[in-house]
Amino acid sequence: MNEAIGTDWLAERLPSPTAKDLAADLGQLIKHGEIPPGARLPPVRDLAAVLGVSPATVSSAWQRLRARDVLVGGGRSGMQVAGAPTTPRPVRYQSEGDFGSGLRFDLKLSAPDPALLPDPMAVLATLPRPADLNDYTRTRIVETLDRAARAEWPYPARSLMTANGGYEALMITLNTFIQPGDIVLVEDPSTARMLDIIDLTGARTVHLERDAEGILPSALRSALSARPTALVLQPSLHNALGVAMTAGRRDALAAVLAGTEMLIIEDDGFGPLVDGPIHTLSATAPEQSVYIRSYSKSHGPDLRLAILEGPAAVIDRISDYRQYGSAWSSRILQECLAAMLTSSEIRRGVQRAAATYDRRRAALESALRARGLDVPTVRGMNIWLPVVNERFAMVTLAAHGIAVMSGSRFGATAATDHIRISASTLRDAQTAEVADALTRAVAGPGKR
CATH class of the missing domain: 1.10.10.10 (Winged helix-like DNA-binding domain superfamily/Winged helix DNA-binding domain)
Structure with a gap:
C-alpha cells in the first residue's frame, strides 16, 4: 500500500x-x-x-x-x-537475545558488583525516624543530603534536587526543556539509554565526533549552525569508553560555547567511584548547565537516587515539571544516602570497590593483549573493543554463553563494529576463558 x-x-x-x-x-x-x-x-x-x-x-x-x-x-x-501508535520503549537498551539457562558470563550491563556495595539496611537501622515521615511536603532534597553532596561535589554547587536515579534525572530535564523537533547534540558514542530518552522527546539527535579527551571542538562548532537546544555529554568517566574529559578540552569547548544559550546537560553515571578532579563545563557555564550525579553504581541501585545541580532558575523549572510524577524522592532513602556519604568506613569501601573494578578490567585488558589484541588502558568497569564484524562477534560470544552490548546501540559512526564489555563482576578465575572467547569473536568470520 x-x-x-x-x-x-x-x-x-x-x-x-x-x-x-x-x-x-x-x-x-x-x-x-x-x-x-x-x-x-x-x-x-x-x-x-x-x-x-x-x-x-x-x-x-x-x-x-x-x-x-x-x-x-x-x-x-x-x-x-508506519502503523497505529505504539507504546514507547527503550529499543536500544532492551536485552540482546534470550540466553535462558545458557548464560554463563553476563558482561552486558555496566553495573556494580552487589558484593562491593554498602548495605543500606544496616545504615537505615541506625537512622532516627524522620520528623516529616509520610508528610506530603514536596522535599527537593533533605538538608543532611544537601550538605553531604556539596562537600563532595566536583565544584562549588549551586541549587540541588534529587531524582529517582540518573536516567530519571536526565528524562525529566530533557522533558522540561526539549520540544519535538529540537536538535540535541550528543557524543558519539553515547549510552543506549541516553539516546532512547532523547528519542522519546521527539528531538533530533546530532552525534559529535570525540577522541580520548572529549568532544572535538571543531565538531561542536560545526553543529552550532543547526541551532541546537541542548548538549548532553559525560564529563566524568565515559560509559563506554572509560576515559574522562581533560581540562584542556573542557576549556576549548567552553570557548566554543561562549555566547550561546544552549542548555548543557552533564551526566555523571559513576559518581564517587571516580577519584581525582572532574573537568566539567558546568563550572564554566553557571547559567546554562545541569550536572547529574548518580549514586547507583557507587552506593546501590535500590537507593534509586541521583542529584541534579544547576542554577536555581533551571532547577526550579525541572522541579515544577516533576510535579506531574513522583514530585520528590523518598526522604528515608535520602537520609540513608546522606549517612553513607558522611561515613568514613563507607567512603573507604567505595574506594576499594573502585580499585577492584579497575583491577578486574585491567586483568581482562592484559589477557587480551597477551592474545595479540591492541587494547588501550582505560579506567572503570568497561572495555570498548573494536571488532571486524559486530554481528559475528555477538553470535560467537553468545555461543560461549557470554552476553555483551553491541556497539551499534551506542550511537552513529564511532559505535559501528564495536562491543562493550563490562568486567565489573568478572572474577580472576574467569578472565582467561572470557579473553579466549573475545579473541575469537574480535577476529571475525574466516579467522582462527
Missing part, C-alpha cells in the same frame, strides 16, 4: 491548528483505520497552506508521531504512515 493522501481530504479532518492537536487528530485517523499503513502524507508546505498554519507547526506535529513510530521517512520522499 503506497496511496497518497489528498491534501484537502486530510485538511478537512484536522480541525485544530496547534501542533499537539494536529498530531492527536492524525493519530486517531491512523488508529481507527481511516488512513492505512503505507499511505503517504501530503507535503508539509501544501498541507500547512490549506490549514492556514506555518510549515513548522505541521512539521512539529509529524515529529511527535515519528517519535512514536507512527510515521517514517521525511525529506523529499515525504512522510509515510
Whole structure:
C-alpha cells in the first residue's frame, strides 16, 4: 500500500491548528483505520497552506508521531504512515537475545558488583525516624543530603534536587526543556539509554565526533549552525569508553560555547567511584548547565537516587515539571544516602570497590593483549573493543554463553563494529576463558 493522501481530504479532518492537536487528530485517523499503513502524507508546505498554519507547526506535529513510530521517512520522499501508535520503549537498551539457562558470563550491563556495595539496611537501622515521615511536603532534597553532596561535589554547587536515579534525572530535564523537533547534540558514542530518552522527546539527535579527551571542538562548532537546544555529554568517566574529559578540552569547548544559550546537560553515571578532579563545563557555564550525579553504581541501585545541580532558575523549572510524577524522592532513602556519604568506613569501601573494578578490567585488558589484541588502558568497569564484524562477534560470544552490548546501540559512526564489555563482576578465575572467547569473536568470520 503506497496511496497518497489528498491534501484537502486530510485538511478537512484536522480541525485544530496547534501542533499537539494536529498530531492527536492524525493519530486517531491512523488508529481507527481511516488512513492505512503505507499511505503517504501530503507535503508539509501544501498541507500547512490549506490549514492556514506555518510549515513548522505541521512539521512539529509529524515529529511527535515519528517519535512514536507512527510515521517514517521525511525529506523529499515525504512522510509515510508506519502503523497505529505504539507504546514507547527503550529499543536500544532492551536485552540482546534470550540466553535462558545458557548464560554463563553476563558482561552486558555496566553495573556494580552487589558484593562491593554498602548495605543500606544496616545504615537505615541506625537512622532516627524522620520528623516529616509520610508528610506530603514536596522535599527537593533533605538538608543532611544537601550538605553531604556539596562537600563532595566536583565544584562549588549551586541549587540541588534529587531524582529517582540518573536516567530519571536526565528524562525529566530533557522533558522540561526539549520540544519535538529540537536538535540535541550528543557524543558519539553515547549510552543506549541516553539516546532512547532523547528519542522519546521527539528531538533530533546530532552525534559529535570525540577522541580520548572529549568532544572535538571543531565538531561542536560545526553543529552550532543547526541551532541546537541542548548538549548532553559525560564529563566524568565515559560509559563506554572509560576515559574522562581533560581540562584542556573542557576549556576549548567552553570557548566554543561562549555566547550561546544552549542548555548543557552533564551526566555523571559513576559518581564517587571516580577519584581525582572532574573537568566539567558546568563550572564554566553557571547559567546554562545541569550536572547529574548518580549514586547507583557507587552506593546501590535500590537507593534509586541521583542529584541534579544547576542554577536555581533551571532547577526550579525541572522541579515544577516533576510535579506531574513522583514530585520528590523518598526522604528515608535520602537520609540513608546522606549517612553513607558522611561515613568514613563507607567512603573507604567505595574506594576499594573502585580499585577492584579497575583491577578486574585491567586483568581482562592484559589477557587480551597477551592474545595479540591492541587494547588501550582505560579506567572503570568497561572495555570498548573494536571488532571486524559486530554481528559475528555477538553470535560467537553468545555461543560461549557470554552476553555483551553491541556497539551499534551506542550511537552513529564511532559505535559501528564495536562491543562493550563490562568486567565489573568478572572474577580472576574467569578472565582467561572470557579473553579466549573475545579473541575469537574480535577476529571475525574466516579467522582462527
